[in-house]
Amino acid sequence: MQRAATWTVCIAALALLAPGCAVRNTPPDGGGARWTNTLGMVFVRIPAGSFRMGTAASAEELQALYPRAELRRLRELDDERPAHAVRITRPFYLGQHEVTVGQFRAFLERSGHVPESIADGTGGYGWNPAYDPATTARGDAFEGRDPRYSWRNPGFAQGDGHPVVNVTWNDAQALARWLSRTEGRRYRLPTEAEWEYACRAGQQGAEPPPAALQGQANVFDRDAAVHWPKWADQAFPFHDGHAFTAPVGSHAPNAFGLHDMLGNVWEWTADWHADDYYAHSPAEDPQGPAEGEVKVRRGGSWHTWPLYARCGFRNWNTPETRYTLVGIRLVREAP
Numbered sequence: 001m002q003r004a005a006t007w008t009v010c011i012a013a014l015a016l017l018a019p020g021c022a023v024r025n026t027p028p029d030g031g032g033a034r035w036t037n038t039l040g041m042v043f044v045r046i047p048a049g050s051f052r053m054g055t056a057a058s059a060e061e062l063q064a065l066y067p068r069a070e071l072r073r074l075r076e077l078d079d080e081r082p083a084h085a086v087r088i089t090r091p092f093y094l095g096q097h098e099v100t101v102g103q104f105r106a107f108l109e110r111s112g113h114v115p116e117s118i119a120d121g122t123g124g125y126g127w128n129p130a131y132d133p134a135t136t137a138r139g140d141a142f143e144g145r146d147p148r149y150s151w152r153n154p155g156f157a158q159g160d161g162h163p164v165v166n167v168t169w170n171d172a173q174a175l176a177r178w179l180s181r182t183e184g185r186r187y188r189l190p191t192e193a194e195w196e197y198a199c200r201a202g203q204q205g206a207e208p209p210p211a212a213l214q215g216q217a218n219v220f221d222r223d224a225a226v227h228w229p230k231w232a233d234q235a236f237p238f239h240d241g242h243a244f245t246a247p248v249g250s251h252a253p254n255a256f257g258l259h260d261m262l263g264n265v266w267e268w269t270a271d272w273h274a275d276d277y278y279a280h281s282p283a284e285d286p287q288g289p290a291e292g293e294v295k296v297r298r299g300g301s302w303h304t305w306p307l308y309a310r311c312g313f314r315n316w317n318t319p320e321t322r323y324t325l326v327g328i329r330l331v332r333e334a335p
């Protein structure tokens with residue numbers, strides 16, 4: 001019965017998101033079962049297990065891998081250290097893909113939720129080729145905030161299969177709460193530990209070189225660099241086919257069958273950020289600091305340089321931040 005249900009889901013996913021259904025590697029416990037929710041989101045069972053969280057490489061070792069990164073930036077990565085053993089004690093289901101524009105629209109239509117960028121009237125950020133960062137105090141790569149921009153319009157073309165952006169941590173909470181209420185199963189954002197465990201997917205040892213992401217991720221490649229020529233020397237040394245966001249599942253999955261953990265859009269996690277958290281975090285199911293001011297996002301985006309498109313890299317924003325590069329991936333807790 002379980003097998004039949006899994007195949008049904010798999011075929012449905014294949015029709016919508018080929019080749020998203022392909023399972024190239026089977027997790028060690030034979031997991032990988034898929035399940036689809038009422039918004040059409042496909043979830044993959046992630047087995048319990050242990051991994052090494054954080055970054056073991058020194059700043060000098062990272063510089064060998066990322067020669068275009070300034071040593072000053074490499075030395076600012078102390079919040080990734082020390083690398084330490086973490087055990088995820090329970091299996092969980094993680095979104096196979098980032099939440100899409102079409103799924104987010106269906107959520108808004110069914111729930112009545114108003115995204116924060118619209119509710120507060122200040123809008124989001126967007127790509128505008130005529131916009132000059134030098135004319136703004138922040139020098140941001142994107143124009144905003146501006147009510148012209150929101151989840152509906154980040155300034156570049158997106159279809160229903162692209163990952164939704166300009167969504168806040170609070171919007172992600174609203175989505176998880178609504179799904180939990182309407183489906184009677186607990187949805188939430190992943191903890192940082194769950195996210196990194198799922199990103200590494202059993203891969204241990206030395207950091208992979210940036211070129212290893214070719215065919216695996218939508219990042220700041222040569223196609224994106226055309227629009228930001230002053231950063232062209234920071235681009236990945238390949239074409240990934242997408243100057244902006246890519247439809248979810250456009251690139252190969254990792255060993256857990258998850259797409260776009262690295263690149264495409266950053267993904268909000270449940271945890272508050274603290275620079276020194278790894279020095280004293282629990283070894284089992286860490287949940288992040290009890291309080292904080294900024295929430296961690298993970299994985300890099302279509303606009304991310306090689307140093308930051310790593311499973312161990314941590315970045316953060318306030319919960320009301322909305323941006324062209326930040327989206328959502330949800331956890332559904334296992335029964």
Ligand SMILES: [Ca+2]
Pocket residue numbers: 218219220221223224240241242243244302
């Ligand atoms: Ca790209």
Ligand SMILES: [Ca+2]
Pocket residue numbers: 098260261262263264265266267299300
């Ligand atoms: Ca991503």
